[in-house]
Amino acid sequence: MKTVDFLKIVDETMEICKSTLIGKDKEYARNNDKFHNFKKGVPLEAKTPEKVLRGMMTKHIISIYDYIDDLENGIDHLLEEWDEKLKDNINYLLILRGLLIERYSK
DSSP states (O other): OOOOHHHHHHHHHHHHHHHHHHHHHHHHBBBBBHHHHHHHHHHHHTTHHHHHHHHHHHHHHHHHHHHHHHTTOOOOOOHHHHHHHHHHHHHHHHHHHHHHHHHHOO
C-alpha cells in the first residue's frame, strides 16, 4: 500500500473514532465529565479509572485476537465487523491518554 493511501485510511479512521467519541457523550458522560463511567467504576471495582478502562477494553482486545485466529481458520468477518472492534480499541486508547493527561496535570 502506498503511503498516501494509508494516510487516507488513518484520516478516515480518526474521523470515525472522533465522531463515535463525541456521540457517546449522551450515553456515558455525566456532569460535563467525559470520563464519568471510568471514575464511577472506581468504588465498584476498587480500582483506578485506568484499571476500570483496562477491564472494559479487555473484551474488545480478546475479540480482535479471536478475529485474527479466525483468519487462520478460514473464517472471514466483514470489514465493518473488524472496524467496530478496531475503532473501540482506538477509542479506549484515546480515553486512556485523556485519563493520564488529567491525572498528571493535577
